[in-house]
Amino acid sequence: MKVPFSLATRLGSEDRFVIDAIHSGRLSGDGAYGRRCEGCAADYLGSGNVLLTSSGTHALEIAAMLLDLSPGDEVIMPSFTFTSTATAFVLRGAQPVFVDVRPDTMNIDDRCIEAAITPRTRAIVVVHYGGVACQMDRVMELASAHGLTVIEDAAHALGGRWRERPLGTIGDISAFSFHETKNLTSGGEGGMIWVRDPALFARAQVMREKGTNRSAFRAGKVAKYEWMDIGSSFLMSDVSAAYLWPQMSAIDLIARQRRSICDAYFAAFAEIIASGRITVQETPSGTCAPGHMFYMKLRDEADRDAFAAAVRASGVLAVSHYVPLHTAPAGRKFGRLVGQDAVTTRDSRRLVRLPVFYNMTIAQRDLVIDAALTFFANSP
Numbered sequence: 001m002k003v004p005f006s007l008a009t010r011l012g013s014e015d016r017f018v019i020d021a022i023h024s025g026r027l028s029g030d031g032a033y034g035r036r037c038e039g040c041a042a043d044y045l046g047s048g049n050v051l052l053t054s055s056g057t058h059a060l061e062i063a064a065m066l067l068d069l070s071p072g073d074e075v076i077m078p079s080f081t082f083t084s085t086a087t088a089f090v091l092r093g094a095q096p097v098f099v100d101v102r103p104d105t106m107n108i109d110d111r112c113i114e115a116a117i118t119p120r121t122r123a124i125v126v127v128h129y130g131g132v133a134c135q136m137d138r139v140m141e142l143a144s145a146h147g148l149t150v151i152e153d154a155a156h157a158l159g160g161r162w163r164e165r166p167l168g169t170i171g172d173i174s175a176f177s178f179h180e181t182k183n184l185t186s187g188g189e190g191g192m193i194w195v196r197d198p199a200l201f202a203r204a205q206v207m208r209e210k211g212t213n214r215s216a217f218r219a220g221k222v223a224k225y226e227w228m229d230i231g232s233s234f235l236m237s238d239v240s241a242a243y244l245w246p247q248m249s250a251i252d253l254i255a256r257q258r259r260s261i262c263d264a265y266f267a268a269f270a271e272i273i274a275s276g277r278i279t280v281q282e283t284p285s286g287t288c289a290p291g292h293m294f295y296m297k298l299r300d301e302a303d304r305d306a307f308a309a310a311v312r313a314s315g316v317l318a319v320s321h322y323v324p325l326h327t328a329p330a331g332r333k334f335g336r337l338v339g340q341d342a343v344t345t346r347d348s349r350r351l352v353r354l355p356v357f358y359n360m361t362i363a364q365r366d367l368v369i370d371a372a373l374t375f376f377a378n379s380p
Contacts, residue, residue: 001315001316001317002314002315002316002364002367003315003316003317003355003360003364003367003368004317004355004357005317005318005319005353005355006180006181006355006356006357007357007358007359007360008180008181008185008187008188008357009183009184009185009247009254009357009358009359010358010359011246011247011250013246014187014242014243014246014247017033017242017243017245017246018187018239018242018243020242021033021238021239021241021242022239024238026238027237027238027239028235028237028238029052029054029235029236029237029238029241030209030215030218030235030238031237031238031241032238033238033241033242033244033245034052034235034236034238034241036241036245036248037052037241037244037245037248038050038051038052038192040245040248040249041192041194041248044166044248044251045166045168045169045194046166046169047169047196048169048194048195048196048201049194049195049198049201050192050193050194050195051192051193051195051201051204051205051208052186052190052191052192052235052236052241052244053190053191053192053193053208053234053235053236054189054190054191054233054234054235054236054237055177055179055189055190055191056084056155056175056176056177056178056179056190056191056192057084057087057088057191058191058232058234059175059176059177059191059192059193059234060084060085060088060151060153060175061088061091061232061234062193062204062207062208062234063088063151063173063174063175063193064088064089064091064092064094065092065207065230065231066173066195066200066203066204066207067092067094067122067123067149069089069092069093069094069122070093070094071093071094072093072094072095072120073093073094073095073120073121073122074094074095074096074097074118074120074121074122075089075094075095075096075097075121075122075123075124075125076097076099076113076116076117076121076123076124076125077096077097077098077099077108077124077125077126077127077153078098078099078100078101078107078108078109078125078126078127078129078344079098079099079100079101079324079325079326079327079331079337079341079344080101080106080127080129080322080324080325080344080347080348081127081129081153081322081325082155082322083325083328083330085125085127085153085325086325086330086331086334086335087330089123089125090330090334090335094122095120095334095335095336096325096331096334096335096336097116097121097335097336097337097338098324098325098326098331098335098336098337098338099112099113099116099337099338099339100112100339100340100341100342100343100344101129101343101344101347102343103279103343103347104281104282104284105129105130105132105134105281105282105284106129106130106281106343106347106351107126107127107128107129107132107133107134107135108126108127108134108139109343110134110135110138110139110142112338112339113139113142114142115338115339116338116339117142117146117148121146121148122148122149123148123149123150123151124139124142124143124148124149124150124151125150125151125152125153126139126150126151126152126153126171127153127155127156128152128153128154128156128157128160128167129156129281129293130156130281130289130292130293130295131156131157131158131159131160131167131183131289131290131291131292131293132160132281132282132283132284132287132289133157133160133161133162133167133284133287133289134162135284136162136170136171137163139171140170140171143171149171149172149173150170150171150172150173151171151172151173151174151175152167152168152170152171152173152174152175153174153175154167154168154174154175154176154194155175155176155177155179155182155191156177156182156290156292156293157176157290157292158176158182158183158184158251158290159183159251159252159254159255159290159291160255160287160288160289160290160292161287161288162286162287163286163287168194169194169196171196172195172196172197172200173193173194173195173196173200174193174194175191175192175193175194176191176192176193176194177190177191178190178191178192178244179191182292183251183254183255183258183290183291183292183358184244184247184248184251184254185243185244185247186236186240186241186243186244187239187240187243187244188240189240190236190240190241190244191236193208203229206228206229206231207229207230207231207232207234208231208234208235209231209234209235210231210232210233211227211228211229211230211231211232212225212226212227212228212231213225213226213228251290254290254358255290255291256291257291257358258290258291258292258356258357258358259289259290259291260291261291261294261356261360261365262289262291262293262294262356264365264369265294265354265368265369266280266294268369268372268373269296269369269372269373272376277299277376277380278296278297278298278376279296279297280294280295280296280297281293281294281295291356292356293353293356294353294354294356295321295351295352295353295354296351296352296354297347297350297351297352298350298352299350300349300350301349301350303350303379304320304349304350304351304352306375306379307352307372307375307379308320308352310371310374310375310378310379311368311371311372311375314367314370314371314374315367315371316354316355316367316368316371316372317355318352318353318354318355318368319352319353320348320351320352320353321348321351321353322348323348324341324344324345324348326341326344327345354368354372355368
């Protein structure tokens with residue numbers, strides 16, 4: 001494949017830090033590089049507290065634990081998201097309540113949330129799809145009115161902003177991902193949780209360390225560590241944190257490079273977009289996206305599949321995305337949809353993502369553009 005869909009971000013200095021971590025002899029979690037990354041992330045986000053985790057999924061699982069959910073509790077979320085957004089809460093006995101998404105951003109439709117709130121609702125989970133911000137003013141207003149926790153699934157969103165505020169710092173708890181497909185990676189798998197409330201953050205530290213106060217012990221705050229709460233092994237190894245470290249110091253640089261690729265796609269397809277042949281993700285006024293993704297929505301599923309096959313023949317891998325959770329076997333078993341499915345299923349079937357990655361060459365980018373334009377020229 002001449003142009004893969006994604007390649008893990010690589011700045012070139014990762015090897016040096018990984019080797020240094022290996023030679024330090026301190027390879028497990030909560031090590032020197034982990035603390036450096038957490039400090040850098042905290043400074044970048046500007047508020048709250050952060051902890052590295054072994055994955056974005058595990059960050060969501062800690063968030064769900066912090067809610068002290070009971071069987072029958074409900075958590076509102078979009079159906080158009082990755083399975084981890086739902087399974088984190090299902091594992092705690094809660095029911096995902098799915099609502100439709102907006103056609104302009106594929107984010108949760110804030111106009112559908114209130115109708116889904118019941119006496120059992122505990123939280124609203126928003127997913128900043130592609131790093132484009134949800135309508136957070138309205139979400140926070142609803143949460144305040146009904147006494148609900150807001151969790152930001154910011155897996156795509158590090159480097160994005162909503163009215164000058166970093167995404168992942170608007171709600172109460174946020175989960176980030178450093179999977180190899182994300183803007184920043186810790187060498188394959190990894191994540192981070194952000195917590196606004198200091199008391200909840202202290203509890204998250206315990207949960208991340210298998211339910212023990214080992215972090216306090218290592219800091220000299222207690223004489224011995226012991227079992228304090230529920231938890232699991234959620235720490236990122238220091239080798240992974242060492243890979244992440246140079247990238248954590250370059251969040252905006254990486255976002256600018258990826259945005260430049262997305263901007264080139266927007267410019268190349270401007271006439272096709274204007275004609276209505278395709279639609280693309282909009283970036284609402286007052287927001288800034290980190291260039292995580294570029295997608296287009298074609299006429300229907302057959303048109304989408306024809307496009308993907310045509311560009312693949314030219315050496316370009318373009319892929320679809322989520323199967324709506326409420327239509328999947330587990331979604332039907334564990335959750336329910338409230339309101340209409342006016343956008344989610346229809347648009348998921350016609351959405352295709354183009355390659356976007358930090359180390360993409362201009363030649364690769366232009367090959368993607370040429371392959372796409374050739375398809376549209378032959379399929380007006």
